[in-house]
Structure formats: C-alpha cells, structure tokens
Amino acid sequence: xxxxxxxxxxxxxxxxxxxxxxxxxxxxxxxxxxxxxxxxxxxxxxxxxxxxxxxxxxxxxxxxxxxxxxxxxxxxxxxxxxxxxxxxxxxxxxxxxxxxxxxxxxxxxxxxxxxxxxxxxxxxxxxxxxxxxxxxxxxxxxxxxxxxxxxxxxxxxxxxxxxxxxxxxxxxxxxxxxxxxxxxxxxxxxxxxxxxxxxxxxxxxxxxxxxxxxxxxxxxxxxxxxxxxxxxxxxxxxx
Numbered sequence: 001x002x003x004x005x006x007x008x009x010x011x012x013x014x015x016x017x018x019x020x021x022x023x024x025x026x027x028x029x030x031x032x033x034x035x036x037x038x039x040x041x042x043x044x045x046x047x048x049x050x051x052x053x054x055x056x057x058x059x060x061x062x063x064x065x066x067x068x069x070x071x072x073x074x075x076x077x078x079x080x081x082x083x084x085x086x087x088x089x090x091x092x093x094x095x096x097x098x099x100x101x102x103x104x105x106x107x108x109x110x111x112x113x114x115x116x117x118x119x120x121x122x123x124x125x126x127x128x129x130x131x132x133x134x135x136x137x138x139x140x141x142x143x144x145x146x147x148x149x150x151x152x153x154x155x156x157x158x159x160x161x162x163x164x165x166x167x168x169x170x171x172x173x174x175x176x177x178x179x180x181x182x183x184x185x186x187x188x189x190x191x192x193x194x195x196x197x198x199x200x201x202x203x204x205x206x207x208x209x210x211x212x213x214x215x216x217x218x219x220x221x222x223x224x225x226x227x228x229x230x231x232x233x234x235x236x237x238x239x
Contacts, residue, residue: 023174023175024071024084024174025068025086025164025174025175026069027066027067027178028069029046029050029066030049030050030052030065030066031066031127032047032065032216033210034047034209038209040127042126044067046067052180052181052183052215053182054138055186056138056141056142056147056186057186057213057223057229057232058138059232060213061135062132062133062138062213063129063131063132064129064180065129065210066089066127066164067126068119068175069119069123069124070084070121070124072121072168073121074122078121079120081169082121083118084118084121084173085116085117085118085167086117086126086164086165086166087114087165088112088113089112089130089163090164091110091113091161093109093159093161094158094160094161095158099145100140100145100156103137113131113132129210132160141184152186153187154185155183155185155186155187156183157182158184159180160181160182161178162175162178163175163177188215188220188221189220189221189230190223191223191225194224195225196224196234196235197237198236199239200236201236204219204220205219205221207219207221213232222234
C-alpha cells in the first residue's frame with residue numbers, strides 16, 4: 001500500500017499546482033490577537049491586521065500571526081495522510097529607503113523561522129506564529145536612523161516576504177509568497193518620565209497582547225526612561 005499512496009499523493013499535488021498555479025498552503029491574513037489575551041481560534045472570520053506597526057525601541061522580536069488554509073483535498077479515509085505539517089517560514093526583509101540599503105545578511109534580513117502547526121485538508125484553517133523581524137535588524141535600523149530615547153517621530157517601512165514550508169506525507173509543500181508591510185516607528189511608544197513612575201500612575205497599554213511593542217488594532221504604550229533606554233510598559237514605584 002505504501003508505494004501506491006506515495007504515487008497518489010504525488011499526482012494529486014502535481015495536478016493541484018499545475019491546474020491552479022499556486023501552492024498547497026495559502027496564507028490569508030495576519031491575525032489580530034483578541035484584547036483579552038494572546039489566543040487564537042483558527043476561525044476564518046477572525047479580525048486581522050492589514051499593515052503592521054512595530055516600536056523601534058522593542059526589546060522583543062516582531063512576530064507574525066498568519067492564518068493558513070490548506071488547498072489539499074482528501075477523501076474521509078485519507079484525512080491524516082493529507083494533513084500538512086507546517087514546519088518553517090522562509091523570510092526576506094525588504095527595506096524601502098536608501099539609508100537602510102546596507103542592512104542585509106543571513107540571520108538579519110534572510111533567515112528561516114521554525115514552528116510546528118498542522119493544517120487539515122479540505123479547506124482546513126490553522127493560525128500559527130513565528131519570529132519575523134529579529135532584534136538584530138531593529139538595532140541596525142536604529143543606528144542607521146540615529147534613534148535615541150527622546151527622538152521625535154521617526155518611521156520607516158519594511159516589507160516581509162514570507163513563504164511557509166511543510167511536509168505532506170514525506171513530500172515538501174509550500175505556500176505562495178506572502179508580502180506583509182510593517183512600519184517601524186518611534187511614535188508607538190512614548191516616555192512618561194524617569195523609571196520608576198510615581199505611585200498610582202496609570203500606564204496605558206494599547207498594543208498587541210502577545211507583544212506590547214507591536215500595534216494590535218489601535219493604541220500606544222506608555223514607557224519610562226532608564227538612561228538612554230525606554231522601559232515598556234513603564235514601571236511604577238511600589239508604595
């Protein structure tokens with residue numbers, strides 16, 4: 001039975017690619033985590049973010065939360081064999097302004113980000129997440145644009161080129177190349193004063209519940225200053 005299954009899968013994948021001109025995994029959106037916590041439902045009607053925003057003073061990497069759909073079809077008896085095991089995202093970061101053209105290299109603008117998610121056939125939907133902008137890249141952007149703690153609004157846009165790869169019963173499958181724009185900005189975080197802030201200070205946190213340095217649907221993060229660094233969200237003195 002094993003040789004027959006491999007031949008059947010190979011024919012199915014070849015026919016799908018040749019007929020539709022696309023790959024076995026389709027990336028739909030960058031999902032917006034719900035405000036009450038960092039959780040996902042893998043439902044096709046989840047809110048999504050069409051354009052990312054990320055604080056240049058981040059101390060955490062930028063993560064993507066893509067929603068993936070399987071383009072593989074299956075009879076009921078073959079569901080497990082036709083389930084895609086998504087393994088990694090191959091990422092290229094494109095800079096859009098000449099001042100950043102010197103930032104490049106493996107591990108900074110070209111790298112693979114590993115994860116593990118299963119995508120069932122027949123239109124199965126799965127949410128996942130992985131690192132998409134490393135801190136080493138952000139540090140180079142800060143240096144190139146002379147960003148300091150009291151910088152006024154400074155922004156630059158990058159474009160993430162993402163291709164997800166996976167395994168389908170021993171065969172490698174891929175997604176289409178998905179492009180996602182992200183604005184790196186100093187405008188998302190703001191200093192409320194020196195750390196720690198006064199007792200009773202309310203620190204606004206309107207960012208992504210998975211990472212305060214990423215914008216979710218709206219809002220900024222209140223920070224405090226420790227030397228030349230921003231601490232986000234700002235720390236408050238204990239009474």
